[in-house]
Every structure is written in structure tokens, then in C-alpha cells.
Amino acid sequence: MVEPLHITLRKKLSSLTHTLLAKFFPVNLNPNSMEIDSIQKILVVRINYRIGNILFTTPLLNALVKQFPHAKIDMMVGASFTVPLIEGMPQINKVYSFPRELLKHPLKVLQLKKELKNNHYDLLVAPSLLSSSDSLFTFLVTAKYKVGFYAPNVFSPLTHAVPFPHDINHEALKPLALMSAFGNNEPKNFASYLDIKISEEEKKLVKSEMPNNSIGIFRDARNEKKIDNLWWLELVKELNKIDGSLKFIDILDPNNRIPLQKDIPTLSEKNLRILASKIANLDAFICGDTGPMHLASASKTATIALFKTTSPTLYGTLREKDLSLVMKDKSVVQIAQEIITHLEKVKAFK
Structure with a gap:
């Protein structure tokens, strides 16, 4: 399958940006321990505009619910039409969207940043390694702990970095490797399938x-x-x-x-x-x-x-x-x- 030229150029520009930012903002690979019991507010960042890529975060979301049963979880997605997919899931508090056209309205971006800052997140989780949007957003949003993947020459503005799991093939299961940041948690300890938790009432x-x-x-x-x-x-x-x-x-x-x-x-x-x-x-x-x-x-x-x-x-x-x-x-x-x-x-x- 031949990749469209604009996608190829976008990937090359993203790679160059990551390399430059990684040199200026290196990741701390020896972070302080995390006070897991103090985590009550979580933000998951996946600014993407495709249905499949948003659904690929559901194994991670459900794992976070299992790990932090009393926490409130917010999520940042790209397209607004994907919001209903996630906001109906148990323990999901609020789903924000960051449509591309929002960049044309800097005041709205600042309002969103202010709202997120006022949420006082204990934990931010960024499950995509190579998303420039996610990396920039992770850099700008305030949270006590920031967890995501690390790889050389990739900009990862994190407090706790997890090595990228090259041994996991499926794109939806790779984010489960992030659960290792919260103790001795292997991906096999969590459900390895997509699930948006459609209720019997919704079906009826x-x-x-x-x-x-x-x-x-x-x-x-x-x-x-x-x-x-x-x-x-x-x-x-x-x-x-x-x-x-x-x-x-x-x-x-x-x-x-x-x-x-x-x-x-x-x-x-x-x-x-x-x-x-x-x-x-x-x-x-x-x-x-x-x-x-x-x-x-x-x-x-x-x-x-x-x-x-x-x-x-x-x-x-x-x-x-x-x-x-x-x-x-x-x-x-x-x-x-x-x-x-x-x-x-x-x-x-x-």
C-alpha cells in the first residue's frame, strides 16, 4: 500500500521535531517512586481523529479502572464524534476533544488549558510514543505524575518513562505495558481485548x-x-x-x-x-x-x-x-x- 505524500512528509517532520525536542528536554530515566495510593484524578491523552485508534485505548482505560478503582478518569481525544464512545464507559468522568480547527482559536485553547490545570490531575497517561500532538499536550498540561513510553530521540515530557514494548505486536495491547509503572503489573494481568462496556440497558x-x-x-x-x-x-x-x-x-x-x-x-x-x-x-x-x-x-x-x-x-x-x-x-x-x-x-x- 503506497502511503500518500502528505502523510510521509508529516511523519518526517514529526520525527525531526521529536529528535530536536528530545535533545533539549531529555527524559529522567531514574524517577522518584510514585505514591500510587494518592492518585485520584487521571487524564489519558490520545489526540487522534480515527475511531480505531481511540478504541485501541480501551484496554488501557479498563486496566486503569482496575488499578485505580476509586479514581476519576478524564480523557482527551481528537475528533468530537469519538467522545460518546468513551464517555459512556464506567468511571470515565469527562471526555474532552481537541479538533484540528481548535488551533485557529487560541483563546479557546487557553481556556481548555486553564480548565485542565484547575482539574489538578495526579496522573497523566500518554499511550502513544510518536504522536507529536500528544507529546506537546503532555508537556503543557499540569500533573503530578506523567507516564508514557520512552525511546531514544523521541520527545517524551514524562516523570515516569516505560521502555517501548517492541515485543508486543498488536497496537491496542502495547499501551498495557504502561501499567508496569504502577508496580509489578504485566500486560497479561489485564483484559487483552477492546471493550467500551456497552450495558444491557443500552442494548435494550x-x-x-x-x-x-x-x-x-x-x-x-x-x-x-x-x-x-x-x-x-x-x-x-x-x-x-x-x-x-x-x-x-x-x-x-x-x-x-x-x-x-x-x-x-x-x-x-x-x-x-x-x-x-x-x-x-x-x-x-x-x-x-x-x-x-x-x-x-x-x-x-x-x-x-x-x-x-x-x-x-x-x-x-x-x-x-x-x-x-x-x-x-x-x-x-x-x-x-x-x-x-x-x-x-x-x-x-x-
Whole structure:
């Protein structure tokens, strides 16, 4: 997959900035001990604008809840549309957003900085090593302890740095290595899957809007990860050949409401937490490597992810009842059979 030029240039500029700042503001690799019992207010910083990357913080968030059961946890995200995903989780106090356009309004930025300062955080956690936005924000926000990853030539304005876990492959599980800053905590001591804690009450509120015994499909994805509609039509056809009782619902991107097929019901929902509650009422969810794939898995619905260009080792589904399928050199018939086989296994979980 060829990376767009503007992304390549942005990464190179970010790398240069990190290198320069790391020289001026070196990390203290021998910090004083942390008074863990005093931590009552926590801020997690992940200024990102993609659904998947925000959902990848949920293993860390749930680990922090387990480690600090009486603490209030705030979070800083990028896009405002991702706020509902996190603010409905237990023990999450408030979710702030830092949309790109906010940079055009310096007074609003200063107001936000003042509010965060007045929150008197005991702990700030920055789970992304190479995010310039996160590093700058971590530098500017006041907190007694600041925990994040360390690597040479990377600007990390921290009080307690954890070596970057090169031995952990999946991007959602790497942040769990930060829990070692709070004692003898290994990543294996915490849940290793995405979970936004959709409640039974949230599911019940939308259950009447969802057809019973249905499988959701989501066809949109970014760039080369997108699978064309003709392929999806062929997949639905092959699945119905194997099992004529299957019912599908076409989950539409709010910005692209063209249905796959007239006789397949559709669903469009802008509020991501409400969408997650609806997906939680489905028997299964089939999609490419995209944000809604992680949303479905985080909603505890059996998720079948189709990987066209990216690696499931880094970005795949994580729950036992999920399946990450690499499409390379496989026919639609083969993939349909693998999906049916997995759906039969999923029934055993119920």
C-alpha cells in the first residue's frame, strides 16, 4: 500500500521535531517512586481523529479502572464524534476533544488549558510514543505524575518513562505495558481485548430497531482497504447459497447512504455509542479493516474482519469469538465457507 505524500512528509517532520525536542528536554530515566495510593484524578491523552485508534485505548482505560478503582478518569481525544464512545464507559468522568480547527482559536485553547490545570490531575497517561500532538499536550498540561513510553530521540515530557514494548505486536495491547509503572503489573494481568462496556440497558433501548438473528455488514474503508461492492454482492450470494436462513443488515456510512441491495435492510447512525449498542444486538458483523470493525468487537459482537492490504497481527480483532481473515489468494467461495464455519463456532459460545 503506497502511503500518500502528505502523510510521509508529516511523519518526517514529526520525527525531526521529536529528535530536536528530545535533545533539549531529555527524559529522567531514574524517577522518584510514585505514591500510587494518592492518585485520584487521571487524564489519558490520545489526540487522534480515527475511531480505531481511540478504541485501541480501551484496554488501557479498563486496566486503569482496575488499578485505580476509586479514581476519576478524564480523557482527551481528537475528533468530537469519538467522545460518546468513551464517555459512556464506567468511571470515565469527562471526555474532552481537541479538533484540528481548535488551533485557529487560541483563546479557546487557553481556556481548555486553564480548565485542565484547575482539574489538578495526579496522573497523566500518554499511550502513544510518536504522536507529536500528544507529546506537546503532555508537556503543557499540569500533573503530578506523567507516564508514557520512552525511546531514544523521541520527545517524551514524562516523570515516569516505560521502555517501548517492541515485543508486543498488536497496537491496542502495547499501551498495557504502561501499567508496569504502577508496580509489578504485566500486560497479561489485564483484559487483552477492546471493550467500551456497552450495558444491557443500552442494548435494550435500541433492540426494537434491530431485526432479530441478523448479521451486519459494513462495506466502507479507507483507500486500498476498501472492498468493492461487486465483491460484497458476490459474498452475500455465496453465504446465502450455503445457508439460506441468513439475514443481513447493511450498516451505512453516514456520508455514503447507497445501499448494497434493495432487499437488504439498512442502518445509518451518526452517534457511535448508539451505533455500538445497535451492533451489540446483532449475531455477527462482517467488514473490512476499518473503525466499525473495532467498534463491533468492542461491543462484544462476533466480528469477522476481512484484511485486504493490512496486517491482522497489528490491527486484527482480539476476542475469542472474532475472526481476522486475510483475503490474499482466496476466492469469494473460500471466504464464504470460512465465515460459515466460524459462525457455527460462534453459536457454541451462546
